[in-house]
Amino acid sequence: MALVEIDHVTKRYDHLEVISDFSLDIEEHEVICLIGPSGCGKSTLLRCVNRLEEISSGEIRIHGDRITGPGVDLDRLRRDIGIVFQGYNLFPHMTVLENTILAPTKVLGMSRREAEEKAMAFLERIALTHKANDYPDRLSGGQQQRVAIVRALMMEPMLLLLDEITSALDPELVSEVLDIVRDLAAGGMTMILATHEMGFAREVADRICFLQAGKVYEQGPPADILGNPQGERTQAFLRSLR
Numbered sequence: 001m002a003l004v005e006i007d008h009v010t011k012r013y014d015h016l017e018v019i020s021d022f023s024l025d026i027e028e029h030e031v032i033c034l035i036g037p038s039g040c041g042k043s044t045l046l047r048c049v050n051r052l053e054e055i056s057s058g059e060i061r062i063h064g065d066r067i068t069g070p071g072v073d074l075d076r077l078r079r080d081i082g083i084v085f086q087g088y089n090l091f092p093h094m095t096v097l098e099n100t101i102l103a104p105t106k107v108l109g110m111s112r113r114e115a116e117e118k119a120m121a122f123l124e125r126i127a128l129t130h131k132a133n134d135y136p137d138r139l140s141g142g143q144q145q146r147v148a149i150v151r152a153l154m155m156e157p158m159l160l161l162l163d164e165i166t167s168a169l170d171p172e173l174v175s176e177v178l179d180i181v182r183d184l185a186a187g188g189m190t191m192i193l194a195t196h197e198m199g200f201a202r203e204v205a206d207r208i209c210f211l212q213a214g215k216v217y218e219q220g221p222p223a224d225i226l227g228n229p230q231g232e233r234t235q236a237f238l239r240s241l242r
């Protein structure tokens with residue numbers, strides 16, 4: 001059974017159909033990159049998977065359990081599924097350490113001491129222990145995004161959703177964030193990424209899905225989708241990036 005099953009999902013905002021009868025299965029340890037023009041529904045899809053948005057019809061299952069519709073424990077769901085956005089991820093009035101220990105202490109009931117030890121171990125892995133007691137505005141955008149990823153990892157999610165996490169960064173800061181994602185992929189983390197970084201998608205993705213008007217227009221291994229796309233829309237999109 002796939003870890004995530006997105007099963008005939010449609011999402012409408014009023015009359016605008018943003019996700020259209022969309023189906024996609026994601027296997028455990030798989031890294032899927034969603035690509036496609038702005039407005040094609042990448043963010044909406046990710047937000048539906050952890051219920052920041054409600055779908056209009058269809059069903060999403062994790063490990064076979066329905067996570068859409070009524071009667072779902074949303075706290076539990078958001079513990080299991082981490083999400084990192086393009087920007088503004090950290091609470092500005094909390095230090096780096098406070099940001100990272102907030103959810104585990106509040107939601108999981110972890111002791112402050114245990115949470116701090118865990119956070120410091122993560123911060124060490126990304127070479128940011130020296131920033132632990134700083135406020136986010138003292139960090140570069142790349143450092144902030146790395147901390148945002150650590151904050152998501154503190155909950156030991158079974159699935160990580162990453163929505164254009166490098167789009168707001170200066171080019172020289174992109175690689176330090178992608179390095180972490182690369183490490184997570186190597187460690188077997190299941191991830192769905194919306195990204196414009198095609199070089200990175202080619203390297204890290206097991207599968208690339210090109211979205212067009214809320215549907216999977218074309219999908220396959222990176223070498224096929226990026227190197228030899230079959231669909232006219234995929235070809236045009238990739239040409240537009242060059």
Ligand code: ADP
Nearest residue numbers: 013016018036037038039040041042043044045
């Ligand atoms: P992408 O992330 O691929 O750029 P989005 O998922 O953000 O695309 O947006 C898909 C479509 O949904 C766009 O047409 C966007 O304007 C629309 N949309 C997104 N969020 C909302 C919202 N809260 N209300 C109405 N329309 C929205």
Ligand code: MG
Nearest residue numbers: 042043164194
């Ligand atoms: Mg988006």
